[in-house]
Amino acid sequence: MTTTELTQTSAEVSLSAPVPAADALADSIRAAGLKVTAPRLAVLQALADAPHSTADRLFTAVRADLPGTSLQAVYGVLAAFTAAGLTRRIEPAGSAALFERRVGDNHHHIVCTRCGTVRDVECAVGEAPCLMPDDAAGFAVQAAEVTYWGLCPACQVELATTLT
Amino acid sequence: MTTTELTQTSAEVSLSAPVPAADALADSIRAAGLKVTAPRLAVLQALADAPHSTADRLFTAVRADLPGTSLQAVYGVLAAFTAAGLTRRIEPAGSAALFERRVGDNHHHIVCTRCGTVRDVECAVGEAPCLMPDDAAGFAVQAAEVTYWGLCPACQVELATTLT
DNA sequence: CCCTTATTTTGAGTAATTCAAAACAACGGC
DNA sequence: GCCGTTGTTTTGAATTACTCAAAATAAGGG
Structure with missing residues (x-):
C-alpha cells in the first residue's frame, strides 16, 4: 500500500508512523480542507525548496517529478492553497506573482x-x-x-x- | 501667441507672467528635459485631474481633447515621465500600473x-x-x-x- | 468497491504591456 | 522665419502572465 519507492537514507520508520517529510506536507494540505493529490504535494514541496517562486518556476520544478502536470494545474493548486491560507501570494512591482509557504x-x-x-x-x-x-x-x-x-x-x- | 481661450475666473495676470495653468505643465515637462508635445500636456493634465489612474484611463481622458492619440503614445509618455522623475508608477497587487504626479x-x-x-x-x-x-x-x-x-x-x- | 464531488487536463481567450519600423513634429541654429 | 536633427508618435504586431470553461479523471467517505 506504500506508494514510495525512494530508498530511505535515514532510520526506517517501522510500525504505525508513516514516512515523515512527505506526510507532513500531505497533512497540511488535508488540514486546510483540501484533497491530497500528487500535483499539490509536488507544488508544496517545490515551494519548500524554493520560496518566492513564480507559478512558472514551480511548474518547471513540478515537471521534474510529475511530467504530466499542466501549468494550469499549478495555477489551480496555488489558487486553492492561497484561498485556504496554506500559501501567500505577493506581487512586487515589475514581477510576476510570487508564492511562499510562510503565512500568518x-x-x-x-x-x-x-x-x-x-x-x-x-x-x-x-x-x-x-x-x-x-x-x-x-x-x-x-x-x-x-x-x-x-x-x-x-x-x-x-x-x-x-x-x- | 496665447494658446488658451479659457475664460479666466480669477485675477487676470497682466504684464510678463504667462497663462499659469497650461504653461505650468509645459514648464515642468521642459524642466525634465523633455520636448513639450500635445499628448504629453494632455496626459499630465489628465493626471492632475485624476491621480492614481491607469494608462488606459488616461488614454480615455486624453482622447477627449486629442482624438488622434494612440494608447501606445500614452504608454510612451508615461514611460518618459517616469524615467524623468515627473511621475511615479505604483503597482498595487491585483491592479494595473497606476500613475501619479506627486513625486519625491x-x-x-x-x-x-x-x-x-x-x-x-x-x-x-x-x-x-x-x-x-x-x-x-x-x-x-x-x-x-x-x-x-x-x-x-x-x-x-x-x-x-x-x-x- | 462505488459514488459523489473536487481536481486536473485540454484548449482557448484576455488584459496589460512591450517591441519595432516608419511617419511626423519640436525646437535650436542659421 | 525656415530647416535639419533628434526625439516623439503612429501603426501594427507580439509577448507575458493569467483566467475561463468543458470534459476527463481521481480522492476519499460510505
Missing part, C-alpha cells in the same frame, strides 16, 4: 532592484496591521504591506567590480 | 480591498527609506514602500447596508 506571521520582503531576488524581512511589530497611517482618509485599515527595495549582496559585489 | 515626497498608499480605490497616505518620516528593516539580509536598502489595505469609506457604508 505578517513578515515583509526586500527585493533586489537589479536582479529581482526576494528575501524575507522580519516584521518588528509582529501583528497585522503592523503600521497605522496617521490619517487613513476614513479607510478601515486591515493590513500594512511593506516592500523594501535595495541591492542584494551579490549585486553590490558585481556593481563594485564593474565600476572599477 | 515618499508618501504611501492605501488601497480599498473591495473597490480598488487608492488614496495617498502621508509618510511620517518624509525621506526614503522611511523604514529600515532590523535585518536587511545584507541588502543595501534604497527605499521602503508601504501599502495599506482596507475598506474605503464608501465600501464600509455599502457593506453595512447590505449586511442588514
Whole structure:
C-alpha cells in the first residue's frame, strides 16, 4: 500500500508512523480542507525548496517529478492553497506573482532592484496591521504591506567590480 | 501667441507672467528635459485631474481633447515621465500600473480591498527609506514602500447596508 | 468497491504591456 | 522665419502572465 519507492537514507520508520517529510506536507494540505493529490504535494514541496517562486518556476520544478502536470494545474493548486491560507501570494512591482509557504506571521520582503531576488524581512511589530497611517482618509485599515527595495549582496559585489 | 481661450475666473495676470495653468505643465515637462508635445500636456493634465489612474484611463481622458492619440503614445509618455522623475508608477497587487504626479515626497498608499480605490497616505518620516528593516539580509536598502489595505469609506457604508 | 464531488487536463481567450519600423513634429541654429 | 536633427508618435504586431470553461479523471467517505 506504500506508494514510495525512494530508498530511505535515514532510520526506517517501522510500525504505525508513516514516512515523515512527505506526510507532513500531505497533512497540511488535508488540514486546510483540501484533497491530497500528487500535483499539490509536488507544488508544496517545490515551494519548500524554493520560496518566492513564480507559478512558472514551480511548474518547471513540478515537471521534474510529475511530467504530466499542466501549468494550469499549478495555477489551480496555488489558487486553492492561497484561498485556504496554506500559501501567500505577493506581487512586487515589475514581477510576476510570487508564492511562499510562510503565512500568518505578517513578515515583509526586500527585493533586489537589479536582479529581482526576494528575501524575507522580519516584521518588528509582529501583528497585522503592523503600521497605522496617521490619517487613513476614513479607510478601515486591515493590513500594512511593506516592500523594501535595495541591492542584494551579490549585486553590490558585481556593481563594485564593474565600476572599477 | 496665447494658446488658451479659457475664460479666466480669477485675477487676470497682466504684464510678463504667462497663462499659469497650461504653461505650468509645459514648464515642468521642459524642466525634465523633455520636448513639450500635445499628448504629453494632455496626459499630465489628465493626471492632475485624476491621480492614481491607469494608462488606459488616461488614454480615455486624453482622447477627449486629442482624438488622434494612440494608447501606445500614452504608454510612451508615461514611460518618459517616469524615467524623468515627473511621475511615479505604483503597482498595487491585483491592479494595473497606476500613475501619479506627486513625486519625491515618499508618501504611501492605501488601497480599498473591495473597490480598488487608492488614496495617498502621508509618510511620517518624509525621506526614503522611511523604514529600515532590523535585518536587511545584507541588502543595501534604497527605499521602503508601504501599502495599506482596507475598506474605503464608501465600501464600509455599502457593506453595512447590505449586511442588514 | 462505488459514488459523489473536487481536481486536473485540454484548449482557448484576455488584459496589460512591450517591441519595432516608419511617419511626423519640436525646437535650436542659421 | 525656415530647416535639419533628434526625439516623439503612429501603426501594427507580439509577448507575458493569467483566467475561463468543458470534459476527463481521481480522492476519499460510505
